[in-house]
Each structure stands twice: as C-alpha cells, then as structure tokens.
Amino acid sequence: MAKARVYVTRLLPAAGMDRILAETEAVVWEGEMPPPKEEILRQVASCEGLVCLLTDPIDAEVMDAAPHLKVIAQMAVGYDNIDIPAATERGIPVGNTPGVLTETTADMAWTLLMATARRVGDGQQYVRDGKWQTWGPMTLLGPDLYGATLGIVGMGRIGVAVARRAQGFNMRILYTNLFPVPEADLLGASQVEMDTLLAESDFISLHCALTPETTHLIGAAELRKMKPGALLINTSRGPVVDQDALTEALQAGVIAGAGLDVTDPEPIDPNHPLVHMENVIVLPHIASASIGTRNKMAELTADNLLAGLRGERLPNPVNPEVYERG
Secondary structure (H helix, E strand, O other), rough: OOOOOOEEOOOHHHHHHHHHHHHHHEOOOOOOOOOOOOHHHHHHHOEEEEEEEOOOOHHHHHOOOOOOEEHHHHHHHHOOOHHHHHHHOOOOOOEOOOOOHHHHHHHHHHHHHHHHHOHHHHHHHHHOOOOOOOOOOOOOOOOOOOOEEEEOOOHHHHHHHHHHHHHHOOEEEEEEEEOHHHHHHHHEEEEEEHHHHHHOOOOOEOOOOOOOOOOOOOOOHHHHHHHOOOEEEEEOOHHHHHHHHHHHHHHHOOOOEEEOOOOOOOOOOOHHHHHOOEEEOOOOOOOOOOHHHHHHHHHHHHHHHHHHHHHOOOOOEEOOHHHHOO
C-alpha cells in the first residue's frame, strides 16, 4: 500500500521526525527560514497531510490548493496562523501540542521575571564592559520578588504553573480570567478585575491566547495604570502587547522594565529601541526550547498527523466539531 504524501514545513526533532519519515512519503523543507507561501501552495497540491509551525500562514488559499488534505498537524500549542473555521468548513481536522510545554514555558516566565527584576542582563554587560571595579551599595539595584504581588493575565495551564512557582516566593497572587479557576484558588490566588491587577501588581505575567479580543490587551492606557516600579513579562504572543505603547512607556519611565520572549513582529528589528534598553530583556521566542519539551511536541505532532492520515480522531484536535459533521 502506498504511503501518504506529507509536507513538513521544517525539520522537527527526531522523536517525531523519524516516525513521520518512516510511515509517510514526506517532503521536508530543510531551510532555516520558513518556506515561502508559494512553496507551501506548490507542495500541498498532492498532499494528504501537512505539518506546520506558527510561522506558516495556513489559510483558505492553502487548503483549497490541497484537494486531498486530510489533516493539519501543528507543532505548537497556539494556532493563530491557521484559519480554523476554513479548515472546519472543509472537514479538515487540525491538531496542536497542548500540555507538554506548560512547565517549560512557566520556567521561562520565571526566568524572565527573575532576570529582569535582578538585572541579570545588565550585570553581565556591566562585567563585559569592564565596569566592575568594586562592590558598591548602589550598584545594579532591583526589586525584591519575595513577598511581592504577582499579577497573572490568563489563568490556564501555564498561568497556574506560574502561580504554583510563586508560592515558593511567598507572593500575593492576583489573576484575571474569563471564569474562576479552582486550582488557582487552591494556590491562594485571587481573581480580580483587570484594573485591580494592573494597579496592585509589582510583576505582571501574560498567559492569554491571542484572539481579536486580546490583541493589544496591554496598551498605553493599561500601562499607565501599572505601578511605576512594575515589570511586565510576556511569554504568550507578541500582539497581546501594543509594542509601540510599551516602548513609549518604558522610555518615559511609566513602568520599570519588561521581559519579552515574544514580539510583534517576530523577529523584532535588531535596531528596535526595546532591544537596546537596559531595563528590557528580549528573547527569540524560546519558552518551549528545552530538549525534552521539543521532543514531546514533535511526538504529539506525529501522533496527530498519523491519526489523521488513518482517518482516526486526532489525539489533540483544535476543531473537534469537525467530527460532528455529517
């Protein structure tokens, strides 16, 4: 029996890639940069399966160019690059990789929180520039985390994991969410309105999905409501923050600093003011970049792909309603 033809838009970790190569006739884009959309359109024309990343625009045009497409498997939790309604309308299940990167992403949020608060990047540059001459009582001061107030915007799996870590720092934990989260309440977190969270938090960590409602959720007005000494941490999606407003707020001293694993756009222009501010850490979207997590993500991607090719329900469908169609 002939193997199903699949297009993979980037090399994946071996834990998933080896299975895909063994069980399908896979064409893999091996470049470091994402394939051009024209290349995706050309390759999917004869494909039954598509494996993609957040950097790939998978819209109705791509789906219409793939008349044999049975499944789209995305190696990510987020899927704002995929037109989900278009996929559902065409009867194409879309799979993602939830759960496996929760703890790793929470670790990164805390890495940014601690590094920004304690000025780790500044300190390293201070040494590299030869400025370290002696111990000084006023050198590279930053705010304490222990006993401070942490505001979490979006209390899903990752938000809860961040809150769990905050207990070890005896922090007061506030959160906003569309509904109460019993697990967060058990951790001593209090659900509040956004204005309260902004006004009372020493650190704010963003963990909401990117939707039309959350695009620029943190803008100029919200930044002005924050404490002057507050720090903003974003490991969710770049457009959740109005980047221009954040830049202006930091330049004007409206807030004290920021730690960003995501930007808008990605990659950020290396000449952008945020990249060169001493009170900002910008990372290249690496919150899930641990070896174990990326292997698990690749495995789940292969699970979704191969299930879809067999006509089975995906282990992690984004659009389960596709199975309710007649």
